[in-house]
Amino acid sequence: MAQRASARVINCEFIQFHPTAFYHINAPCFLISETVRGEGARLVDGNGKPFMERYDRKWKDLAPRDVVARGIYQEMLNSGASNVFLDLASYIPRAKIKGHFPTIRQECLRYGVDITRDLAPVVPAAHYFCGGIWVDEWGRTTVDQLYAVGEVACTGVHGANRLASASLLEGLVFGDRISREINKSLPGSSAPSPEDIPAWQSTGSEEPDAALVQQDMSSIKNIMWNYVGLVRNDHRLARAIRDLRSLETEIERFYRSVRLTDELIGLRNAVRAAIIVAAAAWSNKAGMGCHYREP
Numbered sequence: 001m002a003q004r005a006s007a008r009v010i011n012c013e014f015i016q017f018h019p020t021a022f023y024h025i026n027a028p029c030f031l032i033s034e035t036v037r038g039e040g041a042r043l044v045d046g047n048g049k050p051f052m053e054r055y056d057r058k059w060k061d062l063a064p065r066d067v068v069a070r071g072i073y074q075e076m077l078n079s080g081a082s083n084v085f086l087d088l089a090s091y092i093p094r095a096k097i098k099g100h101f102p103t104i105r106q107e108c109l110r111y112g113v114d115i116t117r118d119l120a121p122v123v124p125a126a127h128y129f130c131g132g133i134w135v136d137e138w139g140r141t142t143v144d145q146l147y148a149v150g151e152v153a154c155t156g157v158h159g160a161n162r163l164a165s166a167s168l169l170e171g172l173v174f175g176d177r178i179s180r181e182i183n184k185s186l187p188g189s190s191a192p193s194p195e196d197i198p199a200w201q202s203t204g205s206e207e208p209d210a211a212l213v214q215q216d217m218s219s220i221k222n223i224m225w226n227y228v229g230l231v232r233n234d235h236r237l238a239r240a241i242r243d244l245r246s247l248e249t250e251i252e253r254f255y256r257s258v259r260l261t262d263e264l265i266g267l268r269n270a271v272r273a274a275i276i277v278a279a280a281a282w283s284n285k286a287g288m289g290c291h292y293r294e295p
């Protein structure tokens with residue numbers, strides 16, 4: 001939305017993936033903390049064999065987050081498996097698992113996985129968007145009176161790869177600074193009143209077909225995961241940009257001809273955001289931080 005309003009948007013290729021999100025068809029995406037590997041748990045394939053040594057001979061399961069996430073991705077690609085596993089039970093005493101990781105254990109148990117005994121299915125998951133709407137140290141964007149705060153903003157503090165658990169910095173520190181700046185710079189009288197905002201004029205009267213909206217959203221997700229995910233190269237990115245542009249043309253046409261719904265607005269924003277990320281990844285030929293380009 002900010003980009004459509006002509007705000008400057010930067011660093012959008014830098015998307016951090018967490019290596020180990022619990023993988024279960026009915027489970028919401030929750031993360032299994034990296035501290036379990038710190039305590040000795042190993043990443044293993046479907047046969048229970050550790051594999052990280054192939055991707056980082058020295059640090060193995062304790063390699064940096066992006067190396068581990070890519071190792072898992074490659075392992076899944078090579079074997080065709082939909083996930084790998086975390087093995088706590090073979091490497092950490094049962095009492096220690098119970099004592100150190102009660103919440104993870106409880107969450108996994110809800111889906112029938114007892115980490116003191118069973119392998120926990122995991123996959124990498126998109127975790128944090130380092131880039132975003134360019135802001136200065138007071139949250140000001142390049143559009144007059146438009147402020148951005150939180151993950152959507154790019155303050156620059158994360159560089160090309162964010163450290164873990166830094167969201168308080170984005171949300172709290174910048175939230176506080178921006179609120180002070182807005183109070184200081186925008187006099188109360190300039191705030192728009194809801195009556196000044198013209199009502200939305202719908203161009204179409206027909207309801208959007210929910211099946212089309214869902215299918216398009218699922219196509220965007222698949223394109224992003226497969227072509228603009230953990231490992232990027234020219235072929236994948238070129239294909240992603242082509243497919244996303246063609247989808248965007250369809251979605252725009254659809255958007256202008258039917259009655260607007262929340263889902264349709266979300267879909268239009270999603271395809272635009274996907275193109276912004278794919279185009280940024282295409283332009284930055286040098287792999288760095290969480291933007292990994294295959295040589």
Ligand SMILES: Cc1cc2nc3c(=O)[nH]c(=O)nc-3n(C[C@H](O)[C@H](O)[C@H](O)COP(=O)(O)OP(=O)(O)OC[C@H]3O[C@@H](n4cnc5c(N)ncnc54)[C@H](O)[C@@H]3O)c2cc1C
Pocket residue numbers: 029030031126127128149150151152164165166167168171
């Ligand atoms: C699985 C997972 C685990 C994480 N764990 C950690 C962690 O342990 N520590 C840590 O520091 N960070 C963690 N993060 C990152 C952290 O959660 C986010 O960076 C943080 O929540 C971002 O906060 P936010 O308020 O900027 O954005 P959000 O929490 O995404 O809030 C944005 C809000 O805007 C709403 N919205 C979106 N579009 C519109 C619209 N068009 N109109 C109106 N409303 C809209 C959304 O519904 C949402 O409520 C994790 C992220 C994930 C995905």
